[in-house]
Amino acid sequence: MSPRPDPTQQERMLAEDDFIVSKTDPKGIITYGNRIFIAISGYSEEELLGSPHNILRHPDMPRAVFKLLWDTLQARQEINAYVKNLAKDGSFYWVFANITPSLDRRGEVIGYYSVRRKPRPEAVQTVAALYRTMLDAERKAGDGQAGMKASLAILNRTLEEKGMGYDEFVLGL
Amino acid sequence: MTNLSLGSRIHYLIAAILGLFLAFAYFAVAPKGLDLRLGLLLGLILALFALTLWTSYRILHAIDRLASNLQLAAQGNLDQRITRIKKGAATERLSWALNDLLDQQEAYFREVFSAFDHASRGQTYRLAMDQGLHGAFKDAMTRINVSVESLGQVQQMALKEKLVARVTDLNSGNLIQNLRSIQDYLLSMTKELGTVGDLSRETAGEADASRITIEGIVADLNRVAEMVASTNAQIEHIHEKSTEITQIVQVITEVADRTNLLALNAAIEAAHAGEVGKGFAVVAEEVRTLSENTKDAAATIAATIESFGQATSRMLADSQEVKEITETSRATVTAFSGSVRRFAESARTSFQQVSRAQDVSFASLVKVDHFLFKQNGYRVVNQGMDSPEARAVQADHRGCRLGQWYYQGQGAELFARVPSYARLEAPHAQVHSHIHQAVTLLGQRWQSDPEVQAKVVAQFEQAERASEEVVAIIDRMVDERHHTRV
Numbered sequence: 001m002s003p004r005p006d007p008t009q010q011e012r013m014l015a016e017d018d019f020i021v022s023k024t025d026p027k028g029i030i031t032y033g034n035r036i037f038i039a040i041s042g043y044s045e046e047e048l049l050g051s052p053h054n055i056l057r058h059p060d061m062p063r064a065v066f067k068l069l070w071d072t073l074q075a076r077q078e079i080n081a082y083v084k085n086l087a088k089d090g091s092f093y094w095v096f097a098n099i100t101p102s103l104d105r106r107g108e109v110i111g112y113y114s115v116r117r118k119p120r121p122e123a124v125q126t127v128a129a130l131y132r133t134m135l136d137a138e139r140k141a142g143d144g145q146a147g148m149k150a151s152l153a154i155l156n157r158t159l160e161e162k163g164m165g166y167d168e169f170v171l172g173l
Numbered sequence: 174m175t176n177l178s179l180g181s182r183i184h185y186l187i188a189a190i191l192g193l194f195l196a197f198a199y200f201a202v203a204p205k206g207l208d209l210r211l212g213l214l215l216g217l218i219l220a221l222f223a224l225t226l227w228t229s230y231r232i233l234h235a236i237d238r239l240a241s242n243l244q245l246a247a248q249g250n251l252d253q254r255i256t257r258i259k260k261g262a263a264t265e266r267l268s269w270a271l272n273d274l275l276d277q278q279e280a281y282f283r284e285v286f287s288a289f290d291h292a293s294r295g296q297t298y299r300l301a302m303d304q305g306l307h308g309a310f311k312d313a314m315t316r317i318n319v320s321v322e323s324l325g326q327v328q329q330m331a332l333k334e335k336l337v338a339r340v341t342d343l344n345s346g347n348l349i350q351n352l353r354s355i356q357d358y359l360l361s362m363t364k365e366l367g368t369v370g371d372l373s374r375e376t377a378g379e380a381d382a383s384r385i386t387i388e389g390i391v392a393d394l395n396r397v398a399e400m401v402a403s404t405n406a407q408i409e410h411i412h413e414k415s416t417e418i419t420q421i422v423q424v425i426t427e428v429a430d431r432t433n434l435l436a437l438n439a440a441i442e443a444a445h446a447g448e449v450g451k452g453f454a455v456v457a458e459e460v461r462t463l464s465e466n467t468k469d470a471a472a473t474i475a476a477t478i479e480s481f482g483q484a485t486s487r488m489l490a491d492s493q494e495v496k497e498i499t500e501t502s503r504a505t506v507t508a509f510s511g512s513v514r515r516f517a518e519s520a521r522t523s524f525q526q527v528s529r530a531q532d533v534s535f536a537s538l539v540k541v542d543h544f545l546f547k548q549n550g551y552r553v554v555n556q557g558m559d560s561p562e563a564r565a566v567q568a569d570h571r572g573c574r575l576g577q578w579y580y581q582g583q584g585a586e587l588f589a590r591v592p593s594y595a596r597l598e599a600p601h602a603q604v605h606s607h608i609h610q611a612v613t614l615l616g617q618r619w620q621s622d623p624e625v626q627a628k629v630v631a632q633f634e635q636a637e638r639a640s641e642e643v644v645a646i647i648d649r650m651v652d653e654r655h656h657t658r659v
Contacts, residue, residue: 018305046257
């Protein structure tokens, strides 16, 4: 796989009526992407298939968000999250992602199904500000466990102030 | 032919065309021999055949893949997708269209599942997201969200009802226990009040008897005082008379002294007369002796009278004292008689109050019995038809504790003569009838039938109304018994 591209300030937008669909195996390796995904990410289908999903990870994203995401999925729960993604050409695009685990008949995880929709711009503003403070905390703490803890603490404090759970908070933005 | 697959049919068709072509080529070539141009043409045609065969094979393979994917989708497996789709391939659009369809379907079902899953846990904020869905999927999602919202509300209501039902059940369970403890308490209180009532009745009787006794004592004392007063008067009279006697005795003494002096003078004169006076001297001596005797007797009388006077003086003093003591006793006993009268009155009042309290506590006891019966009826809703509560409410209005009290027990004994007694029977029988009907309805499938539920509630409501009347009549019975007596 080619090295991760340098981010630019160029923004790509999802159309109102479209959604990105992708599937991964239990380890996060992409097994399917729809045409919207291929078009907006800038990668070809060949390039996407077999690659880890995190080739799209933007450096502005706090790691705590992905930890929360994986923890939730491993508990076999759905997760909703605002995510800033990195396209192949370095541009970015914001999505509101809904990821659900795919289970076999015995209840074992056989993969994940992700639908990503165009987020409301106001919600993106709120989330971007929150992510910035979380990211700062992570960087200040030197990116270890301490950073993760500090970052999650910021998220939890925000939720506490609103008196909501995480789900209710993101779905209400 | 009809049993063959499309691929086989195309292959057979191509093979048939090729066979015909080869036969045609043979008949074309055989008479003249093969010339170069004809050979090239035949070669070209053969090559085209080969290409057609290859292309048809590729298309057929792709269609096969699509068909098996569609087959899986038809079986409800929306997971698989066609990947590595060649740009410009004949089936490119078909493949993506199938993928898009599956994406729409899978996103739709996952959204619906998530939304209902959350709603069923009362989390109404998680609506199904219709953004990115198209046409019928989007329309269906909009309608489904209405259901999700109402399901969420129903779920919350159901949760609330569950809590209410559990709390109510807990409450009524405890209420029954509480009522039972009140029942025990009232029972022992009624017993104790019975004892207190007996005691206060005895006290009131004894106080009345004491009052009568004391009034007798007061009358006796009055008589004693009167007698002392009359004795006193008589003693004073005697005292006066004795003074008179003393004066008379003095007169007698003086007469005796003078007589003595006269007798002495007579004796002297007799001596002067000598022998002649001798007889006179004897008379004079006798007179002197008589006067001496008289004087002595008078002195004895005086002494007697004097001691008599002393005795009457003492008697007078004594009887004065007796009079005073009697007066004091009479005042004390009169005051005591007043307190005994008041005591007797209050004993009578407290006997009446205790008797009323006893009736009130008896009435409360049968009311509690009645409430317990009703509570058991309510408990059947949660406890079911096999519960002890269901068996407890089988009693009719004669067999229940209130009924036993009313028809055979203290209710009949104490209250049969008050006007409200007769009015209790009808509403009491109604309470039983309505509770019985409610419980019978609870034996049906009321959980899923709102009509039966409404009937159950109506029966309980009617039972409550009749029960209010029962309670009011019991209160009136107690009032009537005591207003007529007090």
